[in-house]
Structure formats: C-alpha cells, structure tokens
Amino acid sequence: MAGADDILACTAREIAHAVNARERSAVEVASAVSGTVAGRDRGLGAYLTLTPQLMLAQAQRVDERVAAGESLPLAGVPVAIKDNMCLRGTRTTCGSRMLEGWTAPYTATAVERLLEAGALPIGKTNMDEFAMGSSCENSALGITRNPYDRERVPGGSSGGSAAAVGAGLATIALGSDTGGSIREPAAFCNVVGFKPTYGRVSRYGLVAFASSLDQIGPFARTVEDAALTYDAIAGHDRRDATSVDRPLETTAAALRRDLRGLRVGIVKEFATADLGAAIDRCYARAYADLAALGAELVEVELPTAKYGLATYYLIAPAECSSNLARFDGVRYGLRVAGADVGEMYEQTRALGFGPEVKRRILIGTYALSSGYYDAYYVKAQKARTAIADDFKAAFAHCDLIASPAASAPAFTFNAKSDPVAMYLMDYYTIPVSLAGLPSLSVPCGAVVPDGGTRPMPLGLQLASPLFTERLLLGAAHAYERHTRHAEKLVPA
Amino acid sequence: MRHVAKLARLALTETEVAQYGSQLAGLLAFVDELRELDTEHVGPTAQVIESRNVVRADDVAPCLDGAEVLAAAPQAQNGFFRVPKIIAAAQ
Numbered sequence: 001m002a003g004a005d006d007i008l009a010c011t012a013r014e015i016a017h018a019v020n021a022r023e024r025s026a027v028e029v030a031s032a033v034s035g036t037v038a039g040r041d042r043g044l045g046a047y048l049t050l051t052p053q054l055m056l057a058q059a060q061r062v063d064e065r066v067a068a069g070e071s072l073p074l075a076g077v078p079v080a081i082k083d084n085m086c087l088r089g090t091r092t093t094c095g096s097r098m099l100e101g102w103t104a105p106y107t108a109t110a111v112e113r114l115l116e117a118g119a120l121p122i123g124k125t126n127m128d129e130f131a132m133g134s135s136c137e138n139s140a141l142g143i144t145r146n147p148y149d150r151e152r153v154p155g156g157s158s159g160g161s162a163a164a165v166g167a168g169l170a171t172i173a174l175g176s177d178t179g180g181s182i183r184e185p186a187a188f189c190n191v192v193g194f195k196p197t198y199g200r201v202s203r204y205g206l207v208a209f210a211s212s213l214d215q216i217g218p219f220a221r222t223v224e225d226a227a228l229t230y231d232a233i234a235g236h237d238r239r240d241a242t243s244v245d246r247p248l249e250t251t252a253a254a255l256r257r258d259l260r261g262l263r264v265g266i267v268k269e270f271a272t273a274d275l276g277a278a279i280d281r282c283y284a285r286a287y288a289d290l291a292a293l294g295a296e297l298v299e300v301e302l303p304t305a306k307y308g309l310a311t312y313y314l315i316a317p318a319e320c321s322s323n324l325a326r327f328d329g330v331r332y333g334l335r336v337a338g339a340d341v342g343e344m345y346e347q348t349r350a351l352g353f354g355p356e357v358k359r360r361i362l363i364g365t366y367a368l369s370s371g372y373y374d375a376y377y378v379k380a381q382k383a384r385t386a387i388a389d390d391f392k393a394a395f396a397h398c399d400l401i402a403s404p405a406a407s408a409p410a411f412t413f414n415a416k417s418d419p420v421a422m423y424l425m426d427y428y429t430i431p432v433s434l435a436g437l438p439s440l441s442v443p444c445g446a447v448v449p450d451g452g453t454r455p456m457p458l459g460l461q462l463a464s465p466l467f468t469e470r471l472l473l474g475a476a477h478a479y480e481r482h483t484r485h486a487e488k489l490v491p492a
Numbered sequence: 493m494r495h496v497a498k499l500a501r502l503a504l505t506e507t508e509v510a511q512y513g514s515q516l517a518g519l520l521a522f523v524d525e526l527r528e529l530d531t532e533h534v535g536p537t538a539q540v541i542e543s544r545n546v547v548r549a550d551d552v553a554p555c556l557d558g559a560e561v562l563a564a565a566p567q568a569q570n571g572f573f574r575v576p577k578i579i580a581a582a583q
Contacts, residue, residue, distance in 0.1 A: 105560035199541045212539045241546040242539065310523040321500060328501065330573055335566030341576045346503035358502060362493070363516055365500040376523070381536030383526055388540060419515060420522055436540030466541070 007032050008168045012077040012225040015171060016118065019076035020066060026076035030059035030120050033078045037122055037169050045144040046154075046164040048083050050123035051090055062118045072118030073232055080170035082161045083124040084131055085111050085216070086205040094207050095127040095139035095157075098352030102333040108205020109240065110174060110216045110233040117232035122170055125160025129354045130324065131176055131209045133157050134184055134425040137413065138356045147189060147491040149454050152410040155185030155425075158219070162189040165219045167491050172229050173219040178210050179312050180406070180429030182217050183441040187405035187459025190443050190489050192480070193219050194226045194473070197466050198436035199244035201230075202237030210319035211242070213312075213433050221486060223442060223477040227252040230469065249470045255477035260294035262475060265398030268301045270428060272404060278447040279458065283404055286444040286460045286483075290402060293478055300394040300401065304386045308431035309423055311387065314367050314380035315434075320357075321364030327352060359419065388435040395465045400475055403428045405441035405459030409449050432463045439463035442476045443485040457489055 007015065007029055018024040034052035041047050055078075062075055081087060084094045086104035093099045107115075115121070128138035136144040136159030144159045146152040147167035154163040158175030162182075165173050166189030175182040177195035186193025194217045201216040208214060218229035231252050236245040264287075272283045291297050329335035329348030336351050338344035353361070367376035394401060407427050416422040432439045441459035448455050460479070464472040480486070493513040497504045504512065562568035567575075 103564050105556050105564060197541075198539075238548055242541070244541055304529065307526055307529050310526045313519065314523055314526075325501075329566055330575055331565050333564075333566070338576070341578050342501070343503075344576055345501040349501055350503035353502075358504075358508075359512060359515060359519075361500050361502060362496055362512055363519055366496045366516070366520075369496065369499060378536055379526055379531065380523075381538060382531035382534045383529055384540075385534045385537040386529065386531060388537060389534075420518065434540075 003032060008171065010171070011222055012074060012171050012220065012228055015077050016073060016075045019062065019118070020071045022066060024076070026059035026062035026066070026118070026120060027056065029076045029078065030055045033120070033122060040167070041169055043145070043150065044147060044163060044167055044169070045142050046125055046160045046167065046169055047080070047123045048093060048095070048126050048141055048160065049091055051087070051121050054090065055120045055122060058115060058120050062120070065118070073228055074114065075118035077119045078122050078171045079114055079119040080122050080125050080161050080164040080173035081111055082127055082158050082173070082175045084127060084176060084207040085174060087111055087121060087124065090124065092124065092207070093141060094131070095129045095141055096352065096354070096357070097140045097334060098327050099333040100141065106205060109202035109237045111205065113233045114174070114229070119172070125158070125164055125173065127160055128157035129357050130207070130320070131157040131178055131181055132320070132356050132360055134180070134422050135411070135416065136160065138354060140354050146410045148456055148489060149410065149452065149492055152412055152456065153188070155188035155406070155410060157181040159185045161219050162186050162191055162193065165189065165191045165221060172225055174216060175219055176206055176214055176216050177433065178213045178316060179433050180426035182219065183429045183439065183459065183461055184406045184425055186219055186441040187457065188410040190457035190486050191219050191221055192223050192226045192440060192442050192476070193217070194230060194440040195433070195438065196230060196234060196469055197438045199242050200234050200438070200467070200469065202240040202243045204237055204239040208323040210316040211323060212319060213316060223473055223480050224252060224255060226440070227255065227473045227477070230473070246467070251470045251473045254470050254474050256474040257481070258294045258478050259290060259475055262295045262400060263298050263398040264290050264295040265298055265300035265394055265401040267305070267401060267403055268299050269303065269305055270403045275404065275407065279408070282445040282447060282458050283460070287402060289483055290479060293482055298398050300397055302390045302394060302431065304383065304390050305431040307383050308387055308434055309427060311380045311383040311434060312430045313363070313423060314376050315384065317360040317364030318367045318377050319364070321361045321368065324357065324361055356419070384434050387431050391435045391437060399464065399471065401463045403461045405429065405461040409447055409456035409458055411449070428461055432461070437463045437466060438469045438472050440472060440476055442480055444483070445485050446489055454492060455489065
C-alpha cells in the first residue's frame with residue numbers, strides 16, 4: 001500500500017484513476033491522509049477542523065460505489081473545504097467568534113456535488129473572518145502560515161485552502177472569491193486558483209458576504225485538477241436563484257496544448273514596471289511565453305479599471321452590512337445577554353465580529369443610509385457598469401486578458417496594518433470580479449521579496465468572457481504545461 | 493459614527509468610535525475618486541448576469557430538520573427560537 005507521501009504527491013486525476021481501477025481503495029487513501037495531515041498541519045494552521053470520521057465513512061461509500069461498477073470523477077480525492085461552506089454535522093465558523101460554536105444543519109450544494117463525485121472531506125480551512133481580507137490575518141480563530149515561507153501570510157481570504165494545497169495537505173480545495181479571495185492566495189501559495197463566471201456554481205450553503213460577487217471555485221496543483229473539480233461542482237441549482245440555468249461544457253476534456261489562434265490582451269493600464277524590476281521581468285517573461293505558445297498579443301485598454309477598488313469598497317461593504325444583519329444572537333452561534341433585545345443585538349455583534357468586519361459593516365451601512373445612498377451606492381453601481389462595459393469592449397479585440405494576479409508576492413505578518421494598503425493587493429482581481437468574468441491564477445515564476453530570504457511564487461491572472469470557462473482553463477493548461485513553474489519551488 | 497453604529501446594531505466603545513471614525517474618513521476619501529468618473533449616461537448594475545425573474549414550482553419538498561436547526565441556536569424552547577422579552581409588561 002502506498003503511504004501518505006505518495007498519495008498526497010499525486011494529482012486528483014491520478015488518484016481517481018487508481019481508485020476507479022481498484023488499484024487503490026478510497027479507504028486506504030483516507031487512512032493514509034488522516035494519519036498525517038493533523039501532524040503536518042501543526043505550524044502551518046491551514047485547517048480549523050479535521051473530519052477524519054466523515055472522511056472514512058465517505059471513503060467506504062466511494063469504495064462500495066466503485067465496487068458496484070460506478071466510475072466517479074473524483075473517486076477518493078482528498079479535498080479541503082473553506083470554512084464558510086456548510087457541511088452537515090460539522091462546525092462552520094467563517095473564521096469568526098460569532099459562529100465558533102455553530103454546527104451546520106445542511107450541506108452546501110458545491111460540497112454535496114464534490115461528495116457525489118467521490119471526493120473525501122479532510123476538513124475545514126481557515127479564512128479571513130466572513131471572507132473579508134487578503135492575508136488570513138483577520139481570522140479570529142488562528143494564524144495560517146505560507147507553506148513557502150512560514151514568516152509570510154498565505155493570502156486570503158481563502159488562505160487556509162490555498163496553504164493546504166500548496167503544502168501538500170490536500171489534493172484539491174474549495175474556496176470562495178468575492179474580489180480575489182481565490183486568485184490572490186493561489187498566487188501566494190504556488191497553486192492554481194479558479195473563480196468561475198458569477199452564477200456558474202451554486203452559492204447555496206455558502207455563508208454570504210457580498211451576494212452579487214461571491215463565487216465558489218477550486219484550488220489545485222494543476223489546471224487539469226482545477227478543471228475536474230469545476231466540472232463536478234458547476235451547474236444550475238434551484239436552491240440558488242442566481243445560479244445560471246444554461247448548458248454546461250465540461251472543461252477537463254478540452255485542455256489545449258498551445259494557444260494558436262488566440263489573441264491575448266495585455267492591459268495598457270496594468271503596466272507592471274511599478275511593481276519592481278524583478279516582478280516586471282517575471283510578467284514580461286510570462287507574456288512572452290504566451291506568445292511562444294502561438295498566441296497573438298494585443299494591447300487593450302481598460303480606462304475605468306482604476307476605479308475598481310473604490311467601486312468594490314462601496315458595493316461589497318453595502319452587501320455585507322445587509323447580509324451580516326442576520327447575525328444578531330437569535331438564530332446562529334453567539335449570544336451575549338443584554339438588558340433588552342436591542343442591547344442583546346448590539347453586544348452580540350460587538351463581541352462576535354472582529355475589526356475588519358465591523359469596519360465593512362459600518363461603511364456599508366453608511367453608504368446605504370438615507371441621504372448617502374445615491375452619492376455612494378448608486379454611483380458605485382454605475383461605475384460597475386462602466387467597468388463591465390470596458391471589459392466587453394476589450395474582448396472585441398482579444399479572447400483572453402493576462403495580468404498579474406496580485407500586486408506583490410506574499411508579505412510578512414502585520415505588514416499591511418493600513419486597510420487601504422491591504423485592499424491594494426487585489427487591484428487586478430477586483431475589476432474582473434465586478435464584471436463577473438471567469439478568471440484564474442496560475443503559477444508564473446518567483447521572486448525574492450525585499451527583505452525576504454526565499455523565492456516566493458507569483459501568479460498570472462487570465463480572464464475571459466462570461467461563460468468561457470472551457471477556453472480559459474484550456475489556455476491555462478497550455479501555459480502551465482509549457483512553463484511548469486509550480487514544480488520549480490519546494491515548500492519551506 | 494454613533495448614528496451609523498446604531499443603524500448597524502453595533503455597540504462601540506469610545507476608543508472604537510475614534511478609531512473607526514478616522515479609518516472610515518480615510519476610506520471615504522479614497523472612494524471619493526469615483527466622483528471624477530462620468531456616469532451620467534450609464535445605468536446601475538446590481539448583478540452582472542442578465543437574469544429574468546426566477547420563480548419555482550410551489551411544491552411540497554423536504555426542508556431542514558427543525559431540531560437540528562434549533563440545536564445550533566443560542567436558545568430554543570418548545571420548537572422555537574427563544575429571545576428576551578420584546579414587549580414590556582403592562583403597567
């Protein structure tokens with residue numbers, strides 16, 4: 001029987017193949033993984049909760065189904081789940097004191113579909129509280145470290161999922177992305193992170209942050225594994241009215257070997273010279289590699305993209321202030337007693353939420369309040385239209401847009417104490433999110449950061465028109481296969 | 493700041509009022525750059541995917557297990573969420 005090292009070094013495709021062919025049982029995979037993850041996660045902190053019993057029970061079901069002749073796309077594949085997605089009977093904390101003791105009474109659709117496809121749940125991963133942050137430092141429940149330098153953050157908000165896959169403590173993982181929360185940590189942790197088109201994956205069972213932007217997507221060590229995971233979770237769900245009911249194309253079967261016939265847009269406003277010479281060289285090299293694969297590089301303009309951050313930091317807090325109103329001490333998790341019901345609400349929320357969540361609730365409440373609604377919220381919604389229109393115009397000249405995934409490699413703890421400095425990490429991902437486009441981050445090299453000692457990974461963001469996941473993943477696969485950057489770095 | 497905190501049902505300490513007050517002023521100054529963007533002829537976007545009104549069949553279907561939901565609540569009694577008294581007793 002193969003040990004945990006062998007299994008956790010395998011791709012999802014390899015594990016599923018072996019389990020479906022009955023060369024290895026899902027129970028063997030589950031036993032090997034649960035025997036090692038707890039120990040190896042000490043000092044990394046990717047997981048908040050481990051679910052070894054659920055994993056074993058699920059592995060037994062998978063083995064029975066395989067024995068009965070079924071072939072499952074993710075048979076026996078160990079998966080980590082961000083802790084804002086419900087898994088029935090397991091605590092779902094959202095990295096918050098508010099939900100620290102809350103056990104989910106149902107399972108999110110995306111998680112349910114992964115289990116149906118044969119995946120084995122290792123546990124729930126750390127995150128910035130209620131998915132608000134870019135470093136995981138806003139979690140109230142613990143620190144997650146970057147697998148490539150333990151003195152640095154893993155990114156966020158899906159930092160635990162990215163670190164788990166980057167450290168080899170999960171084969172694949174689910175994250176959620178509102179303004180970059182899959183793509184930025186993927187870039188920081190040397191893995192692939194993919195945010196599908198808004199509406200492609202059901203949000204049922206995902207604790208809402210900003211409902212018009214939130215989208216679930218996969219982390220994996222290869223584009224092909226990300227595609228397999230996406231194929232398993234995508235599709236209409238009647239329990240989420242915003243999930244899109246239109247035909248799905250499988251993506252894992254349509255991976256490309258080159259980029260011939262494709263035009264890749266390089267954004268004039270996203271020049272990388274300001275990011276430093278080493279980073280600038282890395283992206284110049286990445287764009288040159290796209291051309292070497294046969295793509296035609298064209299310059300495109302996104303004149304309103306620079307307003308993305310300001311737009312996002314009105315819309316997302318406004319939606320968050322409304323969504324998080326439900327945490328009032330009545331139905332879920334924490335309650336702090338008060339002299340009357342009003343004081344109970346106020347004290348519960350004061351104790352239950354951390355500083356970043358409070359900041360966003362306050363700014364969102366302000367932006368939606370009487371007298372300011374038009375000046376802030378409606379203005380931001382109009383800016384959002386302008387940004388989405390810019391992307392539409394750009395895609396008249398290209399099939400894909402390439403840019404950095406984040407403004408810098410992983411930074412050290414406490415380096416971004418100013419909220420706006422933290423927000424700037426998502427400069428390239430936020431406009432794409434506002435437009436609802438599918439996009440991903442794929443490893444594209446490494447640089448030694450100022451003051452750092454080890455090379456830290458960088459991510460190339462690729463974005464494409466709405467519902468063109470197949471094109472996007474196919475192209476990213478060709479780039480990954482040609483460059484193989486992820487393999488060149490080893491965790492610290 | 494106190495008015496907004498009241499609207500958000502968030503108790504703030506004096507220190508927090510000062511701290512968030514100055515941080516929010518900074519954020520509002522940051523988002524103020526939107527003023528320079530001309531949006532006079534642009535409509536607002538609430539959601540990017542063009543969608544129709546979504547309705548579903550009014551079928552009877554299984555719902556969440558009541559006992560399981562209440563078990564995760566701070567306080568429950570007789571199959572309901574229990575909350576502090578909301579209406580004052582008649583004098």
